[in-house]
Amino acid sequence: METSDELEKIKELENRLDGWETEEDDAGFKSQQTYRRYLEARDWNVEAAEKILKATIDWRRETKPQHVVCTYCHAKPGYHAMRHVGFDRHDRPVLYSNFAQCHTQHNVVEDAIQHMIYLTENATRAMPAHVYQFVWVMDFTGMKVTSCNPRLARAVEQITSNHYPERLGACVCVNHGPLFHAFWKAVKHFIPPTTVRKVHMERHHEKIEVLFSELFPDELKHWLYEEIRLNKLHPLPKQQKEFWTTTHTGHDTRGCKSYVEKYLNNLQLDEHKSKCNTYLPHPNILDDIIEMKKQ
Incomplete structure (x- = not known):
């Protein structure tokens, strides 16, 4: 709930x-929620928020992120594994990513930004009116040296900080090891402190259990446990x-049951072709649904 001072600044x-x-x-x-996010991101400094919001409006007119698709995933299924899989206890969309499932770890700036924009825009469309953030569960199983690209991390951070401020509610990191810790040490200095504070890096099962129980309803929590377990298998099963x-x-593997039933089984393909504000899942999940409906 905004204070009177915050409401005045939003106005x-x-x-x-x-x-x-x-x-x-x-x-x-251009909404009250957008104004609040940009003000929060700039410590409620109206002039600073105005500057980056005007830059974002120009960027959106030029880039048209509401129309962005991940051409890399469409061209090579599984190019990116990051996907929307459910909602947390506060109705925030939950995104899950796993390195072992990615069909490449030689990402460049363009493909990473394209996929992130696509996911963020669609996660926003799935948010209830009172929600403006998402949660990201990063599973580092399968991470390789080729994934450690500071230039890529910097570029993605710039896009998210400048054009999607305060969209990230929490980032939960699991199965991380020395490789990630070295990478995190290298990139942490250019990530805003407010974002760093949202990153939870847990290694012990007991602490992960507490955090998952706090964040996720049982259905999604159990889905995540099983998905994480299966992605540790060697060789990785075909279904993974x-x-x-x-x-x-x-x-x-597409997501928890309630998410699949509401957003995948009931996906209206006619709307997805005619309206840019229609929610869409991971590009390859979308392609698979389209092929299934053709049969």
Whole structure:
């Protein structure tokens, strides 16, 4: 709940943005929630928030992120494994990523940013009205030296900090080892302190259990435990490699049951073709659903 001072600053920022128009199909971007996020990201400094928000509006007009698709995933299924899998106890979308499931760890700046924009835009579409953040569970099983690219990390951080401030609610890191710790030490200095404080790095099962129980409802918590367990197997099972498919039985690698039922089984393909504000899942999950409906 905003204080009277915060409400005044939100109104002042709104007035300062008068005349800075968005694209017609991006009109919902200028909202009270957006103003609040940008003010939070700049410690409620109206001038600083105005500067980066105007830059974001220009960026959105030029980049049109509401239309961005991950061409890399469409061209090579499994190029990126990061995907939306459910919601936490506060109704925030939960994204899960695992290095072992990625079909490449030689990412470049362009493909990483493209996939991150696609996921963030679609996670936003799945957020209830009172929610403006998502949670990211990073599973470092399978991480290789080629994944440690400071230039890539810097570029992604710049996009998220400048154009998606305060979207990240929490980042939970599991199965991390010395390779990641060395990488984290190298990149931590250019990540905003507010973001660093949202990163939870747990190694012991008991602490992970406490954190997962605090954040996630039982259904999603158990899904994450099973997904993490299966992604540690050697060799990696086919169903884990092809996490986007609907052909397997038992554990559904696409996400927890409630997410699959609401967002995948009921996906309206006609709307996805005609409306840019329709929620879409991971590109390969989308492709698989489209192929299934053709049969």
